[in-house]
Amino acid sequence: MTAPPLAAGRRPAARDLLVAWFVGLLFAAGLGAGAALLRPEQFWLVFGVFTACALAPSIALAWLVVGAGRRVRPDPRAEENVESRWFEKAASGALFDVLAAAGVTAGAVSLLGLPLSADVALVGVWAFALADGGLRYAVIRRPES
Amino acid sequence: MDNDLAERRAGLGWSQAVLAERLGVSRQTVISIERGRFDPSLPLAFRIAAVFGARIDEIFTPATESPATARLG
Numbered sequence: 651m652t653a654p655p656l657a658a659g660r661r662p663a664a665r666d667l668l669v670a671w672f673v674g675l676l677f678a679a680g681l682g683a684g685a686a687l688l689r690p691e692q693f694w695l696v697f698g699v700f701t702a703c704a705l706a707p708s709i710a711l712a713w714l715v716v717g718a719g720r721r722v723r724p725d726p727r728a729e730e731n732v733e734s735r736w737f738e739k740a741a742s743g744a745l746f747d748v749l750a751a752a753g754v755t756a757g758a759v760s761l762l763g764l765p766l767s768a769d770v771a772l773v774g775v776w777a778f779a780l781a782d783g784g785l786r787y788a789v790i791r792r793p794e795s
Numbered sequence: 796m797d798n799d800l801a802e803r804r805a806g807l808g809w810s811q812a813v814l815a816e817r818l819g820v821s822r823q824t825v826i827s828i829e830r831g832r833f834d835p836s837l838p839l840a841f842r843i844a845a846v847f848g849a850r851i852d853e854i855f856t857p858a859t860e861s862p863a864t865a866r867l868g
Contacts, residue, residue, distance in 0.1 A: 727819050727820060727839075729836070730820055730824070730835065730839045731820050731821045731823070731824045732823055732824040732827040732828075732832075732833045733821060733823060733824070
C-alpha cells in the first residue's frame, strides 16, 4: 500500500482551516457590528468587544458548517468507550450541582434582597456548570488513566 | 467483573493500542477494562470474545469480593 503524498493530504486541511477562520471572522464581525449598531454611542468599543468574544465560537461554527467539520461523522461506537462513561458521570453530577447552587443562590438573593441582573445570573450558571463539569471529569479520569 | 484480557492480549503479543484498534474503541477503554474498572457493553464484550476466539464467560468472570466488601453488600 502506498501512502498518499503529504502535500496532497495537507492542502485541503490548510484550505479548510483558512476558510473556517475567514468565515468565522466575518461572522463575528457581523455580530459585533450588529451589537455596536444597538449602542452607537460607543460603537468601536462595543464592536471590538463583541467581535473578540464571538470570534472563537464563530470559528468553531464555521469549521462545523463550511470547514472540515462537515465531513466528520459521529463514531457509532463512541458510547462503548470509557471516556463516554466518564463524561456521562461528570455531566449528571454537574447537573445536580447546578440545581443545588442555583437554588441556594436564588434563596440567598431573595432573602437578602440583592440586585442580580439576568445576564450576570446566566453567565454565572454557564460558568459554574462548565467549571464543575470539567472538574468532575478530571477527578473521575485521574485514578483510571 | 474480573477478566484475563491482559494475559490473552500479551499471549498474542499485541499492545493495548493494537487491541483497541481491532475492537474499535479507545486505548484508554482497553486499559480500564484490563484493570477491571470499566465493564464493557454487551456488544463490546461479544467483539472481545470474537477477537480472542473465546466465549464471553471464559474471559469475564464475576468480581471476587473481599470479605469486608461482601459484608458491606
